[in-house]
Amino acid sequence: MASSNLLSYAIIGTGAIGGYYGARLKQAGCDVHFLLRSDYEHVKNHGLVVESIDGDFALAKVHAYNTPSEMPAVDIVIVALKTTHNKSLPDLLPLIKPGGAILSLQNGLGIEGAITQSLLDHSINVPTILGGLCFICSNKVSPGHIRHLDYGKILLGTHDDSNQLCEAAPLLESLAADLQRAKIPIDTTLDLPMARWQKLVWNVPYNGLSVVLDATTEEMMADKGIRALITTLMEEVVNIANAWGEHISPGSQRGVSADVITQMITHTETMAPYRTSMKIDYDEGRPLEIEAIVGNPIRTAAAVKVAVPAMTMLYQQLSFLNERNRAQ
């Protein structure tokens, strides 16, 4: 199946995101290797099943592993773990071919820097680090069974250690070609950090409040007070992003336009009722990605002296609920 022009992939974390995109790449003929934990036996024996608005498909046989040391060297390691597991990432990496890269498909802020640091802490050579922001509704409904409900685009960018604009890494063109062949819509950005900030404008209010209020996007949008609160939280994120942009690249006008707030609210009104990823994690008793999505932005706010009272309260509430949920 695989043509020699295609890249090889390791998927670290074969869940809603890694499972879906990995299966699509495999379906398109790429050489894809899946690292699994609890679902290893099932996927090794039965492969992957994908229900998708873009067409259902099954992969009866996939390369499944439960130890990274048994995996072959690959061009691209796709990290699709929850950020709460990033501390163990150095122990989960297979070998990366010369000129290869790590692509994080994780949510939140400071992701690529944290991956870089964890590799350095383990004296591992740091390859090119790419970031991909996934605009997708997808769930893992049972072992090896992914349900892709809506959207699917990935916004790709290359990480720069000093957070400046960054030209696309040489590998990114081949990656983009593979993704397109795999029916995954893509877009690219030179400003990966600001793209992350922009995604946080949505993620902070909707992920956070969905857990605190036990609510879907639809229920929140139907309430006037919660709409106002969502706007307040979005404004705080935009304020930090713009202050940080000015701090890191003075005079550059790097930032997030306030228009994004209206666009996101209008867009969310027309979405199907949606249980956010943080709410799914909460309902499943998994740790919440609070630090990547709310904690890191709040710490940036403190560094650039922006007041974020609503985000601070949200963080305190989420931390309490997460602790209690984990203890139960």
Add this chain to the structure above:
Amino acid sequence: MASSNLLSYAIIGTGAIGGYYGARLKQAGCDVHFLLRSDYEHVKNHGLVVESIDGDFALAKVHAYNTPSEMPAVDIVIVALKTTHNKSLPDLLPLIKPGGAILSLQNGLGIEGAITQSLLDHSINVPTILGGLCFICSNKVSPGHIRHLDYGKILLGTHDDSNQLCEAAPLLESLAADLQRAKIPIDTTLDLPMARWQKLVWNVPYNGLSVVLDATTEEMMADKGIRALITTLMEEVVNIANAWGEHISPGSQRGVSADVITQMITHTETMAPYRTSMKIDYDEGRPLEIEAIVGNPIRTAAAVKVAVPAMTMLYQQLSFLNERNRAQ
């Protein structure tokens, strides 16, 4: 039983508060008349049962009514309804003897003013209005059955329409004597509005967050972030109180000391785990006293130009949860 020196009472709302204090007054020999709704038949036939840390007792026979027009004229009407029912108060009042008074034992801000206004709206002569702040843990566990768990003091003051310091109404001395005879500890204040503000310093964070976080006081106090959030909310209440004090009585130093925050937090740490009254209302599917406890203070904050971002967010969250709870 009743001595001619004692006052006569009507209890409007025979629940956790009205049931307890009314039963204590009756036990002490006062002439007490209880207005009831759903518990009318039960209490008419079986009287009231009080389990109390200060001694259990039962009143096999009490004057029970389901229509205020059948009640005799009394010296003091004790209003112990939830503030959410205050709109119907004018229809629930019995006659008040000349020189009599209405005593509100309700929580929150703007209570006495709202009662005054609702009487005026119904062209009812406005008697002396007294306010009593109840520092008590008590629940109604079944019809006519009150469980008094802790504390019990009432802080009494006389309402002044322009919110100035107010000398005790003539009736207040007799009322205080009756309450003391009924084993109800009392204290008095000339500054009823500021006493209400001070009580809000506790009620806003603990009542509000207990509903949003589904938590007891003990669970909240065990979490560092929630302790910080409680402090933030308390600071906002103190800030409004002090700005309002200066606004209403310039140069008077009327206000709430910031020391109250530390005292209340220290005190709450030593309390038994406590489900707040708002949480009980929420769990029982009853409307929450959001406007009296959070909404009115926020509107005062706007009037005196004090920023209250945490209280605003709390209000938005509570309003959402209350609406959904009522719809279910």
